[in-house]
Amino acid sequence: MELTDILYEKTKGIAKITINRPNVYNAFRARTIEELIWSFRDAWDDNRIGAVILTGAGEKAFCTGGDQKEKGNEGGYDSSGGLGxxxxxxxxxxxxxxxxxxxxxxxxxxxxxxxxxxxLHVICDLTIAASTAKFGQSGPKVGSYDAGFGSAYLARIVGEKKAREIWYLCEQYTAEECKEMGLVNKIVPPEKLQEAAEEWAEKILQKSPTAIKMLKYSFNADSANIQGISQLSMGSLALFYNSPESEEGKNAFIEKRPVDFSQFRK
Known part of the structure; x- marks a missing residue:
């Protein structure tokens, strides 16, 4: 597959996937998601790979979610494949x-x-953050949400009260604050981030691949039911994106003006 939105490399048993759209803070479009899926599946099928690192290009962003400017007139994101x-x-x-x-x-x-x-970082097995990293939700500010893994699984990690705060208020949190709530495993200086991630990947490579695989499946089993919740969430999101309420969130973001949802509380 020809890659335009991400960088993908495999070195000494480690696959590194980099979202490469720094001009839009590594926001993803349909093409980006397709390339990410392809790269992860390639790493999955390659028995020489024992760990995967997911990161973002540049110094400003890991990923800022869906690119609002890529949304079409019917609410959803433009996709040549018609999937999603x-x-x-x-x-x-x-x-x-x-x-x-x-x-x-x-x-x-x-x-x-x-x-x-x-x-994306919540779903990953481990998170190493640069000390300058910032975390948070924005969905309700732009007429969107992830009521599947983005909320239900988040609550498993940080607790329901904190998860509700993250989603309801849409504030931003420092790497240190996220480490305290269990969202981040380790914090390092920005210039040491890739080195730290590779160091952990190398440590994983020294372990039994079968043991690691079965441990990951075991960890996943307890929250596997969230997949069904996620399907419901994405199905409802497809309907919501066609609504004037969601459109107001998108337009306010693109036009760089304060969003006004008051009209939808009448």
Whole structure:
């Protein structure tokens, strides 16, 4: 597959996947998701690979979620393949691929992990963050949500009260704050981030691949029911994207003006 939105390399048993759209803070479009799925599946099928690192290009962002400017007139994201459960993004497929690949996935968060980008790091097995990284949700601010792994699984990690705060208020949190709530495993200086991620990947490579695979499946089993919740979430999101309420969130973001949802509370 020709890759335009990501960088993909395999070195000494480690696969590194980099979202390469720094000009839009590594926000993803349909093409980006397709390339991410392809890369993760390639790493899955390659028995020489024992760990995967997911990161973002540049110093500003890991990933800031869906690119609002890529949304079409009918609410969903433009997708040549017409896939994505009605929203134009195969994001549910990507989430399942990251969870089910029988190899640990390390998120190396180099900057903003916001919205759908925040969900990606949550789903990864481990998160190492640069001290300058920022985390948070933005869905309700732009007329969107992830009521599957982005919320239900997040609550498993940080607790329901904190998860509700993250989603309801859409504030941003430092790497240190996220470490305290269990969302981040380790914090390092920005210039040491990739080195730290590779060091952990190398440690994983020294372990039994079968043991690691079965441990990952065991960890996943307890929250496997969230897949069904995610399907419901994405199905409802396809309908919501066609509503004036969601459109207001998107337009306010693109026009760089304050969003006004008051009209939808009448």
């Amino acid at each position: 459960g009605g929203i134009g993004l195969e994001i549910e497929n990507l989430h399942q691929t990251i969870r089910n690949i029988p190899k640990p996935v390390i998120a190396a968060v180099n900057g903003y992990a916001i919205g759908g980008g925040h969900v």
